[in-house]
Amino acid sequence: MLDARIPSGPIEEQWDKCRFEMKLVNPANRRKHSIIVVGAGLAGAAAAATLGQQGYQVHCFSYHDTPRRAHSIAAQGGINAAKNYRNDGDSISRLFKDTVKGGDFRAREANVYRLAQISLNIIDQCVAQGVPFAREYGGLLDTRSFGGVQVQRTFYARGQTGQQLLLGAYQALEEQVAAGRVTMHIRSELLDVVIVGGRARGIVTRDLVTGQIDCHAADVVVLATGGYSNVFYLSTNAKASNCTAIWRAHRRGALFGNPCFTQIHPTCIPLSSEHQSKLTLMSESLRNDGRVWVPKKKGETRAAKDIPENERDYYLERRYPSFGNLVPRDVASRNAKDVCDEGRGVGPHGQGVYLDFADAIQRLGLDTVREKYGNLFDIYERITGEDAYTVPMRIYPAPHYTMGGLWVDYHLMSTIPGLFVGGAANFSDHGANRLGASALMQGLADGYFVLPATLPDYLASTALDPVDVSHAAFTATKAEVKGRIDALVAVKGKRSPDSFQRELGKIVWDDCGMARSDAGLRKALARIPKLREEFWHNLRIVGADDELNQALEKANRVSDFLELAELMCIDALQRTESCGGHFRVESQTPEGEAKRDDANFCYSAAWEWKGSGQAPALHKEPLTFANVPLSQRSYK
């Protein structure tokens, strides 16, 4: 039975109560505890810096050559907080409600409320660090709107919010590195978690430059290793983002929460060639001012400028007058797919819709639009060769964010005691659909505020035997890691890791992407094991394992994607309802909206690994909605 450890009492008081009841570690004793933090993106860097500042011995690992290269740097649009600086009706309760509703009632209420509360502290923390948030003329912090809400609560730093926040976290981290409380291990990839006496007590890593396999012991392990959208091969994520850390922890006993909950982002630059290896996001913030439309006529061949107003369909404004272009991502994505499927898509393959700034430029002036979104327009021009100030952007949905991840309780601890999970790596507070600008909020809430409170409680209340890397569990786990690498190198087949990932991505995109059906998922479930089988017989890795070898790195990661993809399809198959980003074609309202089935699916799915070739076991965390009553979402 899963115990989410949700504190009792009114939701508004739960976090304070929990913090008060948790045990503390005396400042003089903190340096005696060692903590491994894997990941130095926003969640990991924030956690490592804060725990270092508290006085623990922190070891922070990243496969990047510097924390500044973590995928978090790509975040563009902004970070939410219920500051209500605009006096437009925002509050903690409203952010809480918007997030529960935005996630289509598949997130844990207690966590979401805490997130909304902590959002206030995050902005203060970041401002104190010197993060250059956009300001209004008078000096006050500026905000803008994101999808699924009717207030302006998104703080931003041009289209580079993630970068600026990461620089803030990085500088806090480096301060602790200089103070000797955090040791950075860069270019070190976690390949397994070591369990001693049922608790996470360390990790096994591979040095990406020398290929050396090392063991590291600690009292507690934190994974903040990001999301897994690259299972689709083509996604907006950094090319290196992968699932290895959480998947290997899953194989060691950590339950995997809602693996099929993935988010397809509506505003990406459409695919231009079969050979493309990456998709680029155009931030959702653009939907503040850009208007989405397609021609009314199917098979339209005229250029956008030649299509008169009365022959354009501003379909989001038409179908959702209350929210218009700022409907949540799942709704915007599905609608874009629908109009393209009807034959009204634009661009070379008909897989695109317009995002048009002509009105905004006329209303606000070119300079204002450039000031707000200039770098996004530059990115767009560099990729498409088109000037979006004069012709509308073309956008199409693409895999972006994974709401699934390792299941964690209210303390952010996985089902392996001593293994905590933060940021996009956990199954998160976003339910079946994440609202824009909420990932940065969650990553920083976890890293700066939640983990630094819950992890000491674990340390203070657990009797931990001294363990070092000479323990048999380390030797055995290291041998398994080495065995897997040797097996990959030994295949000596014909296909590159990339070619397997590309084929896998297409299967997952086609059958477990924007729309899922019983037949499609069964088809994918028949194909994935065959592809995995081929992978282990026909993989080709050039080079050796004792040197910098990116083909080997990729192969290792693809071997995990090949297992995770199957679990995603199994999860999607069992959830016969539609909810948020999980759209089962068999479960829709007469208007084509996602139709939930609360009677049967009001739970988080938490899957248990049962061994290679064995069916995973499903555990359910029932969800109760005492504060935001269950209702059918409507953005009309």
Ligand SMILES: Cc1cc2nc3c(=O)[nH]c(=O)nc-3n(C[C@H](O)[C@H](O)[C@H](O)COP(=O)(O)OP(=O)(O)OC[C@H]3O[C@@H](n4cnc5c(N)ncnc54)[C@H](O)[C@@H]3O)c2cc1C
């Ligand atoms: C293009 C784009 C734009 C976005 N814009 C926004 C936005 O405007 N607002 C918003 O809220 N969200 C946005 N997001 C989402 C947000 O950026 C991410 O969800 C968030 O940054 C994730 O942070 P993280 O710390 O959890 O993970 P990451 O930033 O992905 O960091 C993962 C870290 O883990 C390390 N790591 C991973 N695996 C291993 C391993 N096996 N061994 C060692 N180290 C490992 C990596 O080196 C890295 O340091 C955007 C995402 C994208 C792709």
